[in-house]
Amino acid sequence: MAIQAKTIDLRSDTVTLPTTAVVDAMGQATxxxxxxxxxxxxxxxxxxxxxxxxxxxxxxxxxxxxxxxxxxxxxxxxxxxxxxxxxxxxxxxxxxxxxxxxxxxxxxxxxxxxxxxxxxxxxxxxxxxxxxxxxxxxxxxxxxxxxxxxxxxxxxxxxxxxxxxxxxxxxxxxxxxxxxxxxxxxxxxxxxxxxxxxxxxxxxxxxxxxxxxxxxxxxxxxxxxxxxxxxxxxxxxxxxxxxxxxxxxxxxxxQLTRLAQDHQLAKLFADGIQSIPYIQLIPPYPDTNIVGFSIKALGVSNAVFLETCQAYGLLLFPWLEAHIRAVIHLGIDRAAILSAVATIKQVVNYFIHACK
CATH class of the missing domain: 3.40.640.10 (Type I PLP-dependent aspartate aminotransferase-like (Major domain))
Incomplete structure (x- = not known):
């Protein structure tokens, strides 16, 4: 199993780290x-x-x-x-x-x-x-x-x-x-x-x-x-x-207006995973920055699916059993979204071949 060098973290928008501008602003506080x-x-x-x-x-x-x-x-x-x-x-x-x-x-x-x-x-x-x-x-x-x-x-x-x-x-x-x-x-x-x-x-x-x-x-x-x-x-x-x-x-x-970019990337992610076998987009289609999808058809538990995704360098959040959440946020760009979609496709293919 390949290990990805850089981790893409889509567990939540709470994982964002302060930018240099934010740290500098804190130093200017009175x-x-x-x-x-x-x-x-x-x-x-x-x-x-x-x-x-x-x-x-x-x-x-x-x-x-x-x-x-x-x-x-x-x-x-x-x-x-x-x-x-x-x-x-x-x-x-x-x-x-x-x-x-x-x-x-x-x-x-x-x-x-x-x-x-x-x-x-x-x-x-x-x-x-x-x-x-x-x-x-x-x-x-x-x-x-x-x-x-x-x-x-x-x-x-x-x-x-x-x-x-x-x-x-x-x-x-x-x-x-x-x-x-x-x-x-x-x-x-x-x-x-x-x-x-x-x-x-x-x-x-x-x-x-x-x-x-x-x-x-x-x-x-x-x-x-x-x-x-x-x-x-x-x-x-x-x-x-x-x-x-x-x-x-x-x-x-x-940082407020840049949220529109997160919304666009969430739609890109949703469109990408819809084409992957055994993955089903959970409605509604994203209005903002959150995407939910089902792995029920894949026949593996959340824990096994997420551990395998992590081994490939992708972190996701287990919402409910067979329901996975991805949240787009500051620090995630188009390349990261395309890589995340490709990783999920790899993981699905891994399970498909492992079950044969």
């Missing part, structure tokens, strides 16, 4: 004590994000997971119910954390589209008794782009309709916007429009933008004040955080 409001680089990042999203306030946190957890904690009480989708990150990867830390009940919608609309939420609300002693729905969360559905863009018109309907019901809406940048670039819809039609929105700097740290939670002053208190309760306060804040601002200003 830091102070965040707890006293004196970190100038953090203050500049917050002001920039508030203007970009046109929101009252925001909070810089360690990760998208913490941003989402704080969004839930600051808009619910233990015992409340949160409606989300089964495959959204908040349930798929963080159901235990939300149960332990937030004490909420997750009511998960399952459908083939990955999109939660008014009808689905209304059905979830009426799926159980709502007497005053039982769990009450206080929050709905959506995701954009939708990781578990190949980076699918959540339709903006449905977001607006859902938000307006939820307002009338006295229920809040949160957007897990870990990859909201990708949705913004794919659609051209301003980030401020996304933020206008939700109560809170999170965004991550460590995925497609290629930052080394952090996420932002954005919303009203009232909600963010609660989130600040809860952040400290969870031991995630800062002092001189400006170095990372400077990095986050730099990638927002200089």
């Amino acid at each position: 830091v102070g004590d965040f707890a006293y409001g004196e970190d100038q680089s953090y203050n500049a990042l917050l002001a920039y994000c508030k203007k970009l999203f046109n929101v009252e306030d925001g909070l810089f946190v360690t990760s998208g997971t913490l941003a989402n957890r704080l969004a839930i904690a600051s808009q619910t009480m233990p015992g409340d119910e949160v409606i989300t989708h089964y495959n959204y990150h908040i349930h798929f990867f963080d159901s235990a954390g939300n149960a332990k830390i937030n004490g909420v009940v997750l009511n998960c919608i399952q459908n083939a589209s990955g999109v939660i609309d008014i009808a689905a939420v209304e059905a979830a609300i009426h799926s159980k008794p709502r007497y005053k002693h039982f769990a009450q729905v206080k929050l709905v969360t959506i995701e954009n782009s939708i990781n578990g559905f190949n980076g699918k863009v959540y339709p903006f018109d449905l977001q607006v309709q859902l938000y307006q309907w939820l307002q009338a019901q006295g229920i809040a809406l949160h957007i897990d916007g870990a990859r909201i940048w990708n949705a913004h670039v794919a659609t051209g819809i301003p980030l401020s429009d996304y933020a206008k039609h939700t109560d809170t929105i999170s965004c991550s700097f460590t995925k497609g933008l290629g930052g080394p740290f952090g996420a932002m939670l954005l919303g009203s002053k009232q909600v963010i004040e609660r989130a600040k208190k809860l952040q400290l309760w969870l031991g995630s306060g800062y002092h001189q955080i400006g170095y990372y804040a400077q990095a986050a601002k730099q990638v927002m200003q200089h």
Whole structure:
């Protein structure tokens, strides 16, 4: 079996490394004590994000997971119910954390589209008794782009309709916007429009933008004040955080438009693997930078398939059994995509001949 000299890593867009420009920007930070409001680089990042999203306030946190957890904690009480989708990150990867830390009940919608609309939420609300002693729905969360559905863009018109309907019901809406940048670039819809039609929105700097740290939670002053208190309760306060804040601002200003290249390369990758026997593209066709494909017809386990790909120099992510995910990101170019497609073809041929 041939071993490829250079590894192509498509496991996630979190594997990106800071560029020289990002490292240089961190060295230019003007830091102070965040707890006293004196970190100038953090203050500049917050002001920039508030203007970009046109929101009252925001909070810089360690990760998208913490941003989402704080969004839930600051808009619910233990015992409340949160409606989300089964495959959204908040349930798929963080159901235990939300149960332990937030004490909420997750009511998960399952459908083939990955999109939660008014009808689905209304059905979830009426799926159980709502007497005053039982769990009450206080929050709905959506995701954009939708990781578990190949980076699918959540339709903006449905977001607006859902938000307006939820307002009338006295229920809040949160957007897990870990990859909201990708949705913004794919659609051209301003980030401020996304933020206008939700109560809170999170965004991550460590995925497609290629930052080394952090996420932002954005919303009203009232909600963010609660989130600040809860952040400290969870031991995630800062002092001189400006170095990372400077990095986050730099990638927002200089790495955003290049996401269109990742989207184009994801389509190139999807087109390439569709021609490989025993490999089936999992719909939907990529809107943004994520591609899912099935190896079920090949008759090997995820572990065996991924170990063989790694031996050939390609890293991929096991989403579910027989479901493999590839994520295009900063540092991956056209040549790497063509090489990745060729590697998967080699691996498939290896298994075909090994079984004869």
